[in-house]
Every structure is written in C-alpha cells, then in structure tokens.
Amino acid sequence: MAAHEVPAGPSRTRASAAGVYDWCLGGRHHLDCDAEAGIEALRRLPTATLTARYNREFLRRVVRWMVEQGIRQFLDLGSGYPTVGNVHEIAQDHARDARVVYVDLDPDTVAVSTRLLADNPHAVCIQGDVCDPDAVLRHEEVRRLLDFSQPAGLLMISVLPFVPGDAGPVVRHYKSALAPGSYLAISHVTPPEDDRAREQQAALAASYNKTVETPARLRTREEILALFARTELVPPGLGRATDWRPAPGHRTERDDQAAAVLLGGVARIP
Ligand SMILES: C[S@@+](CC[C@H](N)C(=O)[O-])C[C@H]1O[C@@H](n2cnc3c(N)ncnc32)[C@H](O)[C@@H]1O
Numbered sequence: 592m593a594a595h596e597v598p599a600g601p602s603r604t605r606a607s608a609a610g611v612y613d614w615c616l617g618g619r620h621h622l623d624c625d626a627e628a629g630i631e632a633l634r635r636l637p638t639a640t641l642t643a644r645y646n647r648e649f650l651r652r653v654v655r656w657m658v659e660q661g662i663r664q665f666l667d668l669g670s671g672y673p674t675v676g677n678v679h680e681i682a683q684d685h686a687r688d689a690r691v692v693y694v695d696l697d698p699d700t701v702a703v704s705t706r707l708l709a710d711n712p713h714a715v716c717i718q719g720d721v722c723d724p725d726a727v728l729r730h731e732e733v734r735r736l737l738d739f740s741q742p743a744g745l746l747m748i749s750v751l752p753f754v755p756g757d758a759g760p761v762v763r764h765y766k767s768a769l770a771p772g773s774y775l776a777i778s779h780v781t782p783p784e785d786d787r788a789r790e791q792q793a794a795l796a797a798s799y800n801k802t803v804e805t806p807a808r809l810r811t812r813e814e815i816l817a818l819f820a821r822t823e824l825v826p827p828g829l830g831r832a833t834d835w836r837p838a839p840g841h842r843t844e845r846d847d848q849a850a851a852v853l854l855g856g857v858a859r860i861p
Contacts, residue, residue: 608753608805609700613672615643620672620703628802635795636788641849646778649832649855650748651676653776656836656857657744658685662774664743665691666733668721668765669750672700673707678746679714690736694719694727696753696805721750724764742772742860749778749853751818752807762818769860775822778832778855779815780807788848815854822858829856 603622610625611632621629632639654665663686667678670693682689693704693716704716715736719727727733737743745765751758766775783789792809800806816829827834832855833843843850 603699603804605804606802607697607699608803608807609671609695609697611799611803612643612749613674615640616647616674618672618674620699624802628799631798631802632795635798636791638849638852639795642780642853645833645843645850645853646749646855647674647676649778649835649853650678650746650776651681652836652838653746653748653855653857654678654681654744655685657774657776658682658689660774662742662744663689664737664741665689665746666727666737666743666765667691667693667746667748668727669747669753670695670700670704670716673704679708679711683711683713688713690714692717692730692733692736694721696720721747722754722761724761724768728765728768739768740770742770742774745769745773745775747775747777749780751777751779752809753805755806755808758810758818759820763820766822766860771860773860774825774857775819775860776855776857777815777818778853780809780852781812781815781854782809783848783852785848785851788851792852812854815856819856819858821861823861825857825859829854831855 606624606628610621611628614621614625614629665678679691682691691714695701698718701716701718708714715732717730717732754761783792831850832853833850835855
C-alpha cells in the first residue's frame with residue numbers, strides 16, 4: 592500500500608477508475624495499483640493525464656456557469672475522489688445554500704467524500720450505480736437534499752464511458768426526472784481523428800480495461816450528441832471540452848491531442 596493517504600472503507604487490490612483518475616490529477620487518494628495502471632496508460636498515450644486535467648477544468652467551469660444561471664442544486668453522477676475545486680466548493684462559494692449530492696459506485700470514493708463532507712449540511716456522497724437511475728433518484732439522501740420540482744444541475748462528467756452498451760435509456764431516465772430550466776452536462780472521451788493517435792488510444796483502452804476493475808469505452812461524437820436528445824444545447828454546443836466557455840486566454844491549440852479526445856457540452860431541459 593502507498594504511503595499517501597489511504598481512504599477508509601473496503602480495501603481493494605485492483606486499480607479502480609476513481610483511483611487512476613485521482614493519480615492522473617496528482618491527487619492523494621489513489622493506491623499503488625492505481626498509480627501502476629496510470630503509468631501504464633501514460634506509456635501508451637502520454638497525453639492521458641492532461642486530458643484528465645482538462646476534464647476537471649471543464650467540470651469547474653460548468654458548475655460556475657450553472658450557478659450563474661441560478662442553479663442551486665446538483666446531482667453529480669460518478670463524482671470521483673474529492674479533489675480541490677469540488678462541485679460543492681464552487682457552488683457554495685457562490686451560493687452558501689447550494690445543495691449537492693455526489694454519487695459514486697466506488698466505496699472508497701464514497702467513504703473519503705463522506706468524511707470530507709461530515710460538517711457540510713448541504714452536501715452528501717452516496718454509493719450508487721449510475722446505471723440504476725431509479726435507485727439513485729429514490730435514494731433517501733437524494734430526496735432529502737434535492738427538489739426535482741425545481742431546476743437542478745445534472746452532472747455526467749466522464750462517467751458515461753463506464754456505462755456499457757447504449758447509454759441513451761440511462762440518460763433519458765435522469766433527464767425525465769428534471770424540472771424545466773434544469774441543465775445537463777456531459778463530458779466523454781471520443782476516438783481521435785488521427786490514425787496514430789487512434790492506435791495509441793486503442794492500446795490504452797485495452798491495457799486500462801485489463802487492469803482497472805470498471806471497464807471504460809469511447810463514444811463517437813454522434814453517439815454523444817444523441818445523449819442530448821430533446822434538450823437545448825447551450826452555445827457553443829457539443830465540442831472539445833476545452834473550448835466550452837474557456838477562461839479568457841485559455842483556449843488550447845487545435846493540434847492538442849489531449850484536448851481532441853474529450854468532448855463536452857451543456858444543455859437546458861425545456
Ligand atoms: C473518470 S472519474 C470522473 C470523476 C468526476 N466526475 C470528474 O469528472 O472529475 C469516473 C468516476 O465514475 C465512477 N463510476 C464508474 N462507474 C460508475 C457507475 N456505474 N456508477 C457510478 N459511478 C461510477 C468511478 O468510480 C469514478 O469515480
């Protein structure tokens with residue numbers, strides 16, 4: 592076991608999606624097996640950690656923007672280990688009474704997040720499977736903190752790669768629970784256009800899915816766009832996550848391969 596902080600909760604010996612992602616972000620919650628899987632991923636695709644960083648930055652910009660639109664409650668599906676600039680920190684920085692329910696499948700992630708949120712009456716983390724929307728939406732903590740008769744922010748940030756098969760019905764189920772004026776945010780990895788990069792990413796996916804307990808999959812732009820069906824995409828629409836309302840001066844180069852493989856978009860529920 593690594594010398595860095597090891598979360599309370601069930602121990603595991605296989606790398607997890609949350610742990611590898613935490614390692615990519617330079618966080619404190621991963622185990623040695625996560626770091627090994629991360630290093631192996633970087634060997635196959637050296638831009639992987641930068642993509643993780645772009646993803647997290649997209650999440651933060653999205654939450655800030657949703658708060659500016661008046662959103663005061665968030666359901667964050669596949670929330671991951673808490674790192675600096677969590678959803679509740681950004682939202683409550685703007686609005687102290689903003690409510691956040693984090694949901695993750697990984698018990699370690701839930702244990703660490705629960706510890707972190709112990710003194711926060713407006714934010715909780717529950718264990719749940721994004722693929723079981725009924726169970727998530729009926730969870731007593733979700734019902735206690737979130738009021739679905741009012742607009743909410745639904746965050747599906749790099750969690751849908753872990754939903755096998757057609758993610759459409761799952762996303763549709765969550766969307767149907769949201770009040771008009773709510774917002775849905777999705778980020779998702781996609782195959783690169785460049786042949787060599789596509790080969791590297793296929794090698795990464797093969798290695799990742801062999802070592803990490805939750806297999807991930809890529810989706811094409813068309814497949815991701817279809818997940819926004821019956822919503823109104825907010826400008827600039829679905830595109831590189833880095834291009835979604837970037838902070839002034841932070842636009843990435845067109846040939847940035849780390850940016851090219853991560854699509855992001857936000858839509859309003861009519
Ligand atoms: C790549 S991380 C993304 C974390 C965070 N959303 C972000 O973008 O910064 C993916 C997270 O999804 C979680 N996850 C994977 N499959 C899941 C499932 N079926 N239900 C809920 N969470 C899941 C993993 O445990 C991990 O924490």
